[in-house]
Amino acid sequence: MKVCVFGASGYLGSAVYQLAKNDPEMDVSGTYLEDPGELTDLHKLDVNEPESFSGFYKTMQPDVVVWSVMSGSYEDELINEGLFHLLTHLTPETKLVYLSTDFVFTDGNGPYTEADPTGKLPDEHVWSTYANAKVKAERLITKELTNYAILRAGPIYGKNSLGKRDERTEEMIAALERGKTAAYRDDLIRTFVHVEDLADAVKTFISNDRKGIYHTGPKQKASYYTFMYKMAEQLGYNTGLLEKASETELPDEEVPKNTALTTEKIAKETNLHFRTMN
Numbered sequence: 001m002k003v004c005v006f007g008a009s010g011y012l013g014s015a016v017y018q019l020a021k022n023d024p025e026m027d028v029s030g031t032y033l034e035d036p037g038e039l040t041d042l043h044k045l046d047v048n049e050p051e052s053f054s055g056f057y058k059t060m061q062p063d064v065v066v067w068s069v070m071s072g073s074y075e076d077e078l079i080n081e082g083l084f085h086l087l088t089h090l091t092p093e094t095k096l097v098y099l100s101t102d103f104v105f106t107d108g109n110g111p112y113t114e115a116d117p118t119g120k121l122p123d124e125h126v127w128s129t130y131a132n133a134k135v136k137a138e139r140l141i142t143k144e145l146t147n148y149a150i151l152r153a154g155p156i157y158g159k160n161s162l163g164k165r166d167e168r169t170e171e172m173i174a175a176l177e178r179g180k181t182a183a184y185r186d187d188l189i190r191t192f193v194h195v196e197d198l199a200d201a202v203k204t205f206i207s208n209d210r211k212g213i214y215h216t217g218p219k220q221k222a223s224y225y226t227f228m229y230k231m232a233e234q235l236g237y238n239t240g241l242l243e244k245a246s247e248t249e250l251p252d253e254e255v256p257k258n259t260a261l262t263t264e265k266i267a268k269e270t271n272l273h274f275r276t277m278n
C-alpha cells in the first residue's frame with residue numbers, strides 16, 4: 001500500500017510517518033516545507049505550489065493520503081490552494097485521512113458528537129483563520145469525496161517517537177525550570193490526546209475501510225489547568241508554580257468553554273486505546 005504523509009516533518013506527522021515506515025505492508029513517502037528535522041528521506045514540497053504538487057503526486061500515486069499539514073495564520077491558503085490541489089488529484093480509490101480539530105465547534109457547549117453542527121468564528125476573532133479554514137476543509141471534503149476519514153482532535157500532547165513535545169508543555173517546562181509561574185485556564189475543558197495514540201489512530205485509518213468523521217481521544221475530559229498540573233506533577237516539577245489563569249481573556253469570547261469531544265464512536269468501532277493523564 002502506497003501512503004503519502006503531507007506534513008511528515010511536523011509534531012504529529014513525524015510520529016505517523018515513523019509508525020507507518022515500520023510497517024512492511026506500507027510503502028511510505030512524506031513531505032516537509034522548511035525543516036525535515038531528523039527525517040532525512042522526506043521530500044521538500046510546498047503544497048500550495050500547483051506544479052510541484054502535481055509533479056510530486058503523479059510520481060507517488062498514493063493509495064492513501066494523510067493530511068497532517070498546519071500553517072496557523074496561513075491555514076486558509078493551505079485549504080484554498082493546497083487541499084484544493086489535492087482534491088483535484090484524488091481518485092475515488094484513494095483514501096484521504098484528514099486531521100481536524102475541536103476548533104470547528106463554535107456553537108453551544110461540548111462535549112460534542114460527530115453529528116453536531118460545526119460553525120465559523122467571526123473574521124476578527126484571533127483564531128478565525130485557523131478555525132474557519134478547518135471548517136471549510138471539512139465541508140469541502142465531505143461534499144466532494146466519499147473515500148475519506150476526518151479525525152478530529154483536541155490539544156495534542158506528549159513526546160513523539162522523535163522526542164518532540166507539544167509547545168504548551170515545552171513552554172511550561174521552560175518557565176518552571178527558571179522558577180517562573182505558569183498559568184492555565186480552569187474553565188476551558190478539552191479532550192487531550194497523546195501524540196503517539198493519535199498517530200496510531202491515523203495508521204489504523206490508513207489501513208481500515210472506515211469512512212466518515214471520527215472524534216479521537218480518551219473518554220476523560222479536563223481543564224487546561226488540571227491537565228497541565230498533572231503534566232507538571234508527572235514530569236517531576238514544582239506544581240506550586242502552577243496558577244489558574246484569568247477567565248476573562250478576550251480570545252475566548254466566542255468560543256465555547258467546553259469543546260471536549262465525545263469519543264464513543266471510535267471506541268465502539270475500533271480497538272484503539274487512548275491513554276489518560278493520571
Ligand SMILES: NC(=O)c1ccc[n+]([C@@H]2O[C@H](COP(=O)([O-])OP(=O)(O)OC[C@H]3O[C@@H](n4cnc5c(N)ncnc54)[C@H](OP(=O)(O)O)[C@@H]3O)[C@@H](O)[C@H]2O)c1
Pocket residue numbers: 006007008009010011012013031032033034035036045046047048067068069070071078082099100101102152153154155156157
Ligand atoms: N497540535 C495540535 O494540538 C493539534 C490539535 C488538533 C488538530 N491538529 C491538526 O493536526 C495536524 C498536525 O498538526 P501538528 O501539530 O503536527 O502541526 P506542525 O507540527 O505545525 O506541523 C505542520 C506540518 O505542516 C508542514 N507545512 C506547513 N505549511 C506547509 C506547506 N505550505 N506545504 C507543505 N507543508 C507545509 C510543516 O512543514 P515544515 O515543518 O517542514 O515547515 C509541518 O510538517 C494539523 O492538520 C492540525 O490542524 C493539531
